[in-house]
Amino acid sequence: MSKLEKNKNSRGLGFYLSIYRKILIQDLKTKMSYRADFVISTFGMILTNLSGFVTFLILFRNFPTINGWDYYHMLFLYGFSLIALTPVQCFFDNNWNLRFMVRSGDFIKYCFRPINVFFYFMSEVFDVKGLGQLAFGLGTLIYAWYHIGVAVTVGSIALLVLYIFTASLFMIAIMNFAAATAFWMEGSGNVMVIMFRFKDFAKYPASIFNSVFRFLFTFIIPIAFIAYYPSLAILAPDEEPLMTGIAPLFGLLVFYLSYHFWMRGVKRYDFTGS
Amino acid sequence: MSEAAILMKDLCKDFKVLNRHEGLKGSIRDLFSRDYKTISAVKDVSLTINKGEIIGYLGPNGAGKSTTIKMMTGVLEPTSGEIIVNGNIPYKDRTRNSERIGVVFGQRSQLWWSLPLIESFNLLRDIYMVKQKDYEDMLELYRSLVDLEPIIKKPVRQMSLGQRTLSDILAAFLHNPDIVFLDEPTIGLDVSMKAKIRDLIAGLNKTKNTTVILTTHDMGDVDALCRRIIIIDKGQKIYDNDIDHLKSYFGSYRTLKLRLADDTWEEHLIDESKEDIMQIILEKQKLSGVKDIQLQEISTEEVIKKIYEGGVA
Amino acid sequence: MSPKKLIALTKAGIEESLQFRLGAFVTLFANIIYLVLVYFLWKAIYASSGTDVVNGMTFEDTMIYLILATALFNFLEMYVVWDMSRNIQSGKIILDLLKPMEYKAYTFWSYSGNHVVLFFLTFIPTFIIVMFVTHGAIPMGINLVYFIVSVILALVVNFHIEMLVATLCLYTESTWGINIVKETIVLLLSGASIPLAFFPEAARKVVGMMPFRAVYDVPLNVLLGKGGADTLSGAASLWGFQAVWAVILIAASTLFWNVSVRKITVNGG
Numbered sequence: 001m002s003k004l005e006k007n008k009n010s011r012g013l014g015f016y017l018s019i020y021r022k023i024l025i026q027d028l029k030t031k032m033s034y035r036a037d038f039v040i041s042t043f044g045m046i047l048t049n050l051s052g053f054v055t056f057l058i059l060f061r062n063f064p065t066i067n068g069w070d071y072y073h074m075l076f077l078y079g080f081s082l083i084a085l086t087p088v089q090c091f092f093d094n095n096w097n098l099r100f101m102v103r104s105g106d107f108i109k110y111c112f113r114p115i116n117v118f119f120y121f122m123s124e125v126f127d128v129k130g131l132g133q134l135a136f137g138l139g140t141l142i143y144a145w146y147h148i149g150v151a152v153t154v155g156s157i158a159l160l161v162l163y164i165f166t167a168s169l170f171m172i173a174i175m176n177f178a179a180a181t182a183f184w185m186e187g188s189g190n191v192m193v194i195m196f197r198f199k200d201f202a203k204y205p206a207s208i209f210n211s212v213f214r215f216l217f218t219f220i221i222p223i224a225f226i227a228y229y230p231s232l233a234i235l236a237p238d239e240e241p242l243m244t245g246i247a248p249l250f251g252l253l254v255f256y257l258s259y260h261f262w263m264r265g266v267k268r269y270d271f272t273g274s
Numbered sequence: 275m276s277e278a279a280i281l282m283k284d285l286c287k288d289f290k291v292l293n294r295h296e297g298l299k300g301s302i303r304d305l306f307s308r309d310y311k312t313i314s315a316v317k318d319v320s321l322t323i324n325k326g327e328i329i330g331y332l333g334p335n336g337a338g339k340s341t342t343i344k345m346m347t348g349v350l351e352p353t354s355g356e357i358i359v360n361g362n363i364p365y366k367d368r369t370r371n372s373e374r375i376g377v378v379f380g381q382r383s384q385l386w387w388s389l390p391l392i393e394s395f396n397l398l399r400d401i402y403m404v405k406q407k408d409y410e411d412m413l414e415l416y417r418s419l420v421d422l423e424p425i426i427k428k429p430v431r432q433m434s435l436g437q438r439t440l441s442d443i444l445a446a447f448l449h450n451p452d453i454v455f456l457d458e459p460t461i462g463l464d465v466s467m468k469a470k471i472r473d474l475i476a477g478l479n480k481t482k483n484t485t486v487i488l489t490t491h492d493m494g495d496v497d498a499l500c501r502r503i504i505i506i507d508k509g510q511k512i513y514d515n516d517i518d519h520l521k522s523y524f525g526s527y528r529t530l531k532l533r534l535a536d537d538t539w540e541e542h543l544i545d546e547s548k549e550d551i552m553q554i555i556l557e558k559q560k561l562s563g564v565k566d567i568q569l570q571e572i573s574t575e576e577v578i579k580k581i582y583e584g585g586v587a
Numbered sequence: 588m589s590p591k592k593l594i595a596l597t598k599a600g601i602e603e604s605l606q607f608r609l610g611a612f613v614t615l616f617a618n619i620i621y622l623v624l625v626y627f628l629w630k631a632i633y634a635s636s637g638t639d640v641v642n643g644m645t646f647e648d649t650m651i652y653l654i655l656a657t658a659l660f661n662f663l664e665m666y667v668v669w670d671m672s673r674n675i676q677s678g679k680i681i682l683d684l685l686k687p688m689e690y691k692a693y694t695f696w697s698y699s700g701n702h703v704v705l706f707f708l709t710f711i712p713t714f715i716i717v718m719f720v721t722h723g724a725i726p727m728g729i730n731l732v733y734f735i736v737s738v739i740l741a742l743v744v745n746f747h748i749e750m751l752v753a754t755l756c757l758y759t760e761s762t763w764g765i766n767i768v769k770e771t772i773v774l775l776l777s778g779a780s781i782p783l784a785f786f787p788e789a790a791r792k793v794v795g796m797m798p799f800r801a802v803y804d805v806p807l808n809v810l811l812g813k814g815g816a817d818t819l820s821g822a823a824s825l826w827g828f829q830a831v832w833a834v835i836l837i838a839a840s841t842l843f844w845n846v847s848v849r850k851i852t853v854n855g856g
Contacts, residue, residue: 011369011403019400023386026397030388030429040764047768051775059632062641062785067631109384111349114373115401124386129763194617201624208631213623221620267351 016119023123031128038128045129049082049136052200067208073235074203076144081203081227082137084167089130092172094122095179099189102182102269117266118259150234159237162248163230169251170225171199176258183265195221202226218243222254277361279453279485280323280346285355287316287341287509315341317509318355325452328479328486330500330517334582338509339489343455346487347377360452373402376446376454381461383438384445385430391441392426395448402449409448416444419477420470436467443471447478453485454478460492472498493575505581513581520577527572530554535563543572597700618661618709622654629653642784647724649782651717651811656779656803658713659738662705663745663802665698668769671753672762684848691844695746702742726812733822737806740829744801747836748773750844757847778804798832805829 031038056078060071069077098121101107110121150156178195182188198221206214206224217224229243243250290310316338323329333339344350345357348364348371357364364371377384385394399409416422425437433441439459446454456475460468476499479486488495496503496517503520505513513520530542530551540558544551551569558564633639633646644652674680683690718725752769756762774780777799783791794800805825808814815821 019397022397022400026386026389026393034760036759037761037764040759040761040768042764044764044767044771048771051771054775055781058781058785058787061787063632063636065635067635106382108344108349109379109382111368112347112372112375112377112384113401114369116369191617194621197621198624201628204628204631209624209627213627216620 011115016116019115020119020123024126027126028128041129042132045132046136049133052078053136053140056203067205069205072144072147074205075140076148076235077205077227077231078203079137079140079142079144080164080167080231081199082133083141083164084226084230085171085199085202086130086134086137087168088171088175089133090127092122092175093127093130094125095175096192097125098179099182099192103186107269111266118262148235156234159233163233166248166251167226167230169255170222171202173251173254173258174199174221174223176255176262180258180262180265183269198223199226202228204228222250225251277325278322278358279325279327279360280321280487281356281358282322282342282346283320283356285316285319285342285345285357286314286353287338287345287350288312288314288353314353315509316345316352316506319506319509319511321504321511321514323485323487325485326479326483327502328475328488328499330496330503331487331489331506332491332496332503332578333489333506337507339506340457341509342506343457343487343489346453347375347455348372373449374452376449376451377457378439378442378446378455378459379457381435381439381458383430383442385438385441387431388429390427390429394430394441394445398445398448404449408450412448412450415478415481419474420444436463436470439463439467439471440474443474447482447484450482451484453487455487455489457489458491459488460490460495468492468494475499493573493578497574505578507582517574520574527577529570529572529576531568531570532558532564533566534558535565537565543576597696597703615708615712618657618713622657622713625653625657626650644782644784647721648811651721651724652778652782652807654713654717655807655810656782658710659741659803659806660774660779662702662710663742664705665746665749667694667698667746667749668753668756668762668766670694672756672760675756676760691750691841694750698746725810726817729819730810730812730817730822733816733819733826734806734810736826737809737822737829740826740833741802741806743833744798744829744836747833747840748798748802750840751836754840754843754847757850773799773802776800777802778807798836801829801832 056074059066060074064070066074098107110117113120145152174195175192178192179188181191201217202223206217206228209217214224218229224243225247229241229247232240232244233247290312319338319342331339331342341350345352346359346364348359348366348368351365359371360374362371385391386397389397395413398404399406404412413422420440425433425441428437430438430441443456443459446456459475460471463471472495475486475488478484479499486499488499490496500517502515503513503517504511528544528546528551530544532540532542532555534540542554544554555564555567629646629649633641633649639645671680674683683693686693714725718727748769752765755765759765776794776797779802783794783800783804786794805828809816809822809825814825816825
């Protein structure tokens with residue numbers, strides 16, 4: 001007398017996409033009904049971006065180049081990093097709530113459904129504010145691209161899309177690692193805040209660091225992959241470093257590892273909070 | 275129907291916790307400390323739960339109830355021992371296990387906080403891949419058991435605690451699971467809401483033959499719903515039998531109330547297997563005169579209280 | 588509110604902060620890395636500029652300023668806005684309002700324990716490292732005492748900015764929004780992300796009058812003996828600037844808080 005007769009293997013990518021789409025539509029519907037919140041958050045996001053831009057302008061007002069990178073090339077990096085940071089902001093923002101849920105024990109509710117815990121957890125929050133950042137980043141990137149004069153071809157656009165996707169994987173992975181520390185220790189909020197601050201350095205060329213730190217930011221906390229290495233694929237296709245070439249594969253690997261670390265945390269967590 | 279819903283054999287679960295030290299000095303020491311101790315939350319628990327039963331799973335706070343539930347739902351892996359739920363080992367395939375169970379955790383809602391209830395239901399239908407026909411039938415059944423109208427279009431965040439609990443219970447039964455775990459479902463609710471919830475649980479159990487594991491501190495829930503109860507204390511099973519049997523098992527207790535000559539009431543808890551009630555009445559009669567007599571069955575609440583306090587057993 | 592009670596509250600805060608065992612190590616470690624990043628960035632910037640002094644700031648000045656600003660930022664960081672919004676959403680605020688101690692004072696003193704820990708865990712180590720690395724670029728004299736006074740004033744100003752913003756949580760659930768607005772404004776206009784000396788002249792004048800400067804820029808100037816802070820009268824005038832803003836912000840946040848609390852009690856929020 002089996003109550004559910006169905007194929008248990010049928011929860012594939014299509015299933016998850018359709019669930020995500022449905023949750024997203026419902027979520028957006030309710031967000032529209034909280035207009036004040038939406039307006040304030042969007043304003044906050046624009047202000048953050050503006051402030052970052054102002055800092056950037058002030059810097060270049062005092063110093064014309066940084067390590068051989070002129071204003072427009074730096075602007076390109078800046079725009080690129082903003083776009084690459086959009087997915088983590090839009091789709092993985094619930095990582096910021098992880099530590100509270102773990103500590104209070106509320107996290108357990110994600111473990112009772114027959115779907116992937118990581119997916120279920122992340123699907124709960126879609127952060128619309130990230131879209132403002134995307135617009136800002138796109139504007140900056142196009143402006144810089146135009147002034148640098150890189151040819152606009154199908155190839156270069158395809159490359160850009162591939163590398164933006166790659167770059168975003170790195171930031172998502174970093175935040176997954178940082179958030180998942182909540183399963184092992186208290187005060188993991190600090191780890192997240194710090195990692196989130198590290199990303200501010202993603203918009204500078206990694207060549208400013210000495211070899212030790214370049215290694216650190218390439219392999220340990222891979223912020224050099226958020227803008228520097230990927231942009232070189234567009235800006236210097238003839239002399240791109242090895243890291244640029246392997247970035248897409250490396251990105252997938254790092255993301256996969258971060259996902260496993262996160263899920264290990266779930267397994268290990270004893271849900272003693274109550 | 276002889277197949278067991280849940281089977282546990284010598285189940286154990288240990289936790290490692292850091293020994294924290296007191297005070298400012300202790301906090302600094304803890305920064306570097308590797309001083310762990312092992313706590314066994316569940317010790318050698320064996321039990322069999324049959325399909326369609328409603329089990330009252332009781333025990334004082336920290337007895338290991340929720341740890342056991344977490345093992346049954348596949349969230350925690352046992353340290354040792356065997357556990358089989360619906361024929362599966364829950365922690366080995368949590369996803370498969372959770373397709374056939376439903377869980378309600380007292381005051382924490384598992385529904386989408388800002389969505390209207392019906393949208394949460396629709397999402398759950400998709401997540402559990404319930405056939406549209408079955409889904410509609412289930413909603414029909416719900417409508418016959420409770421009044422859905424006031425809550426179905428309401429976002430969960432705007433609901434009262436009672437409405438939220440009701441919604442969570444409905445959501446847990448939505449995919450017609452074999453087993454539903456209810457942790458303190460009536461906590462904090464008023465009397466009429468409690469009655470409503472109990473009727474709902476009883477109704478769903480009856481129509482769908484769903485096994486229900488109920489943990490609660492409210493003996494009203496137990497009296498209204500459970501025929502069999504299991505009690506654990508300090509991680510060990512100390513009672514597993516019929517609720518009727520419970521009262522005689524720990525002694526045939528009754529409360530004798532006597533109104534004495536000076537109009538004061540006196541209460542005696544009497545174990546009939548050891549004392550003779552008539553004897554006591556006669557003695558009292560001689561001593562101070564008895565004007566009125568009342569004999570009351572001991573309530574489940576009192577028995578459980580005695581067990582938790584270690585008075586009996 | 589007896590001093591004994593305040594000390595007890597501070598002590599509890601210290602213990603709580605230390606409970607974050609691994610967290611404490613990670614913070615310390617990550618701060619060091621973060622500072623190294625700042626170092627490399629500015630080294631590259633100065634190396635590319637061709638001159639040693641830009642807007643009156645040498646590389647060393649800039650570094651000391653930014654590193655200490657970061658240390659100060661870590662030490663002064665508060666999450667009053669988040670705490671408040673969580674308390675409001677969970678309804679705990681009602682309990683807090685019933686406590687014998689005034690809510691604001693209660694929050695301030697429970698944070699002070701955290702501040703004490705962070706001062707020793709982040710600021711002091713950073714300060715010592717900077718001191719050794721720069722071989723006495725930081726004057727070591729009476730200015731240290733002036734600095735402590737200035738930091739305490741900065742703490743008061745910072746707390747009341749937080750309080751003022753946190754009170755907004757009584758009106759809106761958009762905690763993230765108002766918090767990010769606050770954080771962005773404070774970081775940019777206080778000189779924590781880029782020294783105010785690099786701002787264009789006109790902007791510097793305007794920013795110089797604002798209270799945000801009182802949080803990071805003023806204490807750092809007092810410590811480094813810049814902006815006339817090397818004399819007692821100079822330092823005193825900077826304290827005066829901080830004190831004036833402290834008074835204004837205390838008044839404003841108290842007023843705003845009282846008005847708002849009355850509003851929620853009336854509406855039964």
